[in-house]
Every structure is written in structure tokens, then in C-alpha cells.
Amino acid sequence: MKKSRLMIFAILVLAGILITQLHQIPNLDKQLGQDKATLKQAKTSQEQSQTMVSSPQSQQDNVSDSTKIVTAFVKTFSNQPTSSYSDTLKGMASQKVINGLTQTFAPSVTFSDKEHYEVPIVAVKNAWGSDLNYLVVAKSDAQSVAYTITYDTDEKQITNISRLTLKGAFDNEK
Template sequence: MRVNRIMIFVSVILFGILLVQINQTNQLKKQYMTKQADYKKQQVNYQTKQTVVSQPNLQKINLSSSQTRVRQFIDLVQNNKATDYVHLLPDYTNTTIINKLTNTLAPSVQNVTLAHYDVPVVAISKQWQDKVDYLVIAKSDVQSVAWRVTYDVTNQKVTDVARLPLKGVFDNEK
């Protein structure tokens, strides 16, 4: 009788240990899966960093060509009528950006009748992976206009454009 009780007690303890081990195995599987996913993400990040670091000349060439395209884009926007954007800008951007520019500039500004704009400044504001934010200044004899242009280096297209206010130049005038 005493042996039976001892056997039951030992089997209950072993059963409890077995349940704890099974529970820990499930938790360890979940942890393993999350760590494996994190590892894969880190590998991809490492490979892209290696590409950027190992090919700085390629990055420099891409940025140089993208600066040229952004300069040409703003030159076309500033020196042509808004109604002509549909024909002039498809190589540089998508129809959403063309419509945005047409709707914001057509009612109020006729750039062609005012003056010819030069684009002396195309500066990198931010760069992340394949996208670059540029600050672009277009100048004429009458005024200067600032633009923030987001450019996708991979697709070679302008993905966003916004006209920025220039402050401080004519604050004293009333």
C-alpha cells in the first residue's frame, strides 16, 4: 500500500514536470520563430548596407543623375504653362503629381508671362533607401520660389512635390 502511494506520488510529480516541459517547448518555439524573423530582417538590412557601402560611386552617380532630372522637372514646371504639364511631365512623374501641380498653379500663376526662372540650387534635404528629398530654389529677376521634391531614384520619377514659402526676404514690406 505504501509502495502504491509512493508510485502515485512520483507519477504525479513526473506528470507535472512533463506538462511544464511541454509548455516551455511551445514558448521556446514562439521565441525561436520571432528571433528567426528578426535575424532575416537584419540580414536584409545588412545586405543593403553592404551594397550602399561597397558601391559609393554608384550611389554618387544615381544622386547626380537624379539631381539633374529634378532640376529639369522644376525648370519645366516653372517655365511652362500649367495646361502644358500633361504633355511635358509624364517622363518625370505620374498623373497624380501632374494634376496636383495643374490644380495648384493654373488658377493663380501664369509663370510664362511673369519671367524666366533659373534653377541654381538643387540640394539634398533627406535621403533614405531609394527616396531622396530635394530642396530646389527657382529664381527669376522678380522672385524666388522654393520647392520640396521627393524623388524615387530606382524608378527615376518624382513622387511628391510641394511649394514652400520663403520667409524673411520681404517681411518689412507692407
């Protein structure tokens, strides 16, 4: 009799454990799905990192080409009248950037024929991504102007530009 009670108790305990485990299966399936998605994302990220690391020459060429485009872009819009922006900047920058420059410079700034802007500084902030961030300084005899520029290597054009305030921007004036 004691053995049968002990057996019934053991069976009830094992049945309780089995029911508890069966109720946890959906949660475990959900966790497994989330972990698989996380693993897939990590593998994709690792492959992208390995591609960049394994082909630094192509990334360096990419940065070099985009730096030339950014430099040409700043020289072009600094030394051209705003009326020609839509033609001369097409292909180098998005239409949003061209419109923004036209609206910003057209009412208040006219670049003089006597002034000529050079671009002595083009610095890359982040060289390992599809969006390259640049700090560009354009300098004339009268002033220096700094810009932050975002170049999208996928679209092969400038997608954002903003002008920075330089302390002593008119320090060459007498």
C-alpha cells in the first residue's frame, strides 16, 4: 500500500513537471525565433565588416572618389552664380540640396567675380559607411566658410549640407 501511494505521488510529480514543460514550449519557440533573427542580423553585419576589412582598397578608392566630388561641389557652388546651380550641380547633389543652396544664397549673397574661393581643407569624419561625413572649409581673400557635408556612396551624390559658424570668419579683413 505504501509503495502504491509512493508510486502515485511520483507519477503525479512527474506529470506536473511534464505539463509545466509542455506549457513552456511556445515561449521557447518564440525565443528561438528571436535568437535566429538576431544571429542572422549579426552574421550579416559581420559579413559587411569582413567585406570592408578584406577590401580596404575599394573603400579607400570610394572615399577618394567621393572626396574629389565633394571638393568639386564646394568649388562649383562657391564660385558660380546661384542661377546656374540647377545645371552645374546636377548629378553632384540631390535636388533637395540644390534647392536649399539656391534659396539660402540667392536672396542675400552674390559671389563677386573678383572673389575666388579655394577649398584648402576637406576632412572625412567617418570613412567606413555608406554615408561619408565631411568637414569642408572654403576660403577666399575676405573670409573662410565651413560646411558639413554628407555624401551617400550608394546614390553617389551629396544628400545634406549645412554651414558652420567660424569664429573669426572675417579675420582677413582690414
